[in-house]
Amino acid sequence: METEVQSNFTYMGRTFSGLSINDSSSAFSDCNSDRSGEFPTTSSQSRRLLLACASDNSDELIKQLVSDLESNSIDVQKQAAMELRLLAKNKSENRLKIARFGAIKPLISLINSSDLHLQEYGVTAILNLSLCDENKSIIAESGAIKPLIRALKMGNSTTKENSACALLRLSQIEENKIAIGRSGAIPPLINLLETGNFRGKKDASTALFCLCTVKENKVRAVQAGVMKPLVELMADFSSNMVDKSASVMSVLISSMAEARAAVVEEGGIPVLVEIVEVGTQRQKEIAVAILLQLCEDSVSYRTMVAREGAIPPLVALSQSGTSRAKQKAETLIALLRQPRSGNAATARGSDVSF
DSSP states (O other), rough: OOOEEEEEEEEEEEEEEEEEEEOOOOOOOSSSSSOOOOOSSSSSSHHHHHHHHHHOOHHHHHHHHHHHTTSOHHHHHHHHHHHHHHHHOHHHHHHHHHHHHTHHHHHHHTTTTTHHHHHHHHHHHHHHHHHHHHHHHHHHHHHHHHHHHHHHHSSOOOHHHHHHHHHHEEETSHHHHHHHHHOOHHHHHHHHHHSSOOHHHHHHHHHHHHHTSSSHHHHHHHHHTTTTHHHHHHOGGGGTTHHHHHHHHHHHHHHHHHHHHHHHTTTTHHHHHHHHHOHHHHHHHHHHHHHHHHHHTTTHHHHHHHTTTTTTHHHHHHHHHHHHHHHHHHHHHHHHTTTTTOOOOSOOOOOOOO
């Protein structure tokens, strides 16, 4: 369900109030609408666009803009895509209108453009349209997934970020998760997690978290090397990505031995122990849950965790952590004090929910 905040815009001394901006947030990243640019300030187009946003009577403008998307002029296409992007960003009712008037397929065509700005406007307009639940299936069924993944690989930084957000929005429909994974989205999302700016990393981690609730996407992510950047980001407290990366790790290792092995191979155990010792309460709770999942069925992992000096910070956590963290710390301490036992922990519930 969309929630909205009100925003005011001033143009030529006149204030337009009540323009809505979707503010639905995900577990990690806003991924709620584009942040690339705002209303132009010196053109006649800006005036008609502001008036359309402030009015309930934008139908004729939207119809004209949809028609302009298929113009032979790249400049006309750019202007139309930009205005549709802003109309979809700033008024929720317009998202349904724009889709109903046939904009989705021509916007998808723009995503395949070799013109980077045209591609960016197309991607961002699709993102803003995808904020409306009714549009998600239409966008996917119209063939947007593969062009969005191509833009995620080849676009500029804003295009990549908005492509990741659009794929996240589409993946909120369960059947789209498999289609997105099979179409090749996981490796470029991991690349964005490694090389993007802070917003790009957040967007990528959010999309990966959502996509990897499906088992086959977990396999793809682990095989594509996701654990290395996750561990690196968790080790860097200045990245502000500790919680987000740990949360993605937690969903990956659930019921997947290959993912747990990858955590260990990438040096994740020392990092997780350090988080238990010096992280925030939330970070400690996620880290101890991951350590418990690693150790439940593996004597060798218990030995490694114990050798990293985990017991003292776990004891401290069992006394001062959140209720969930205390329970998991106590269970893990019991396991570590019997490192040669082959029995799995009797107390389950080590999953992390978000």
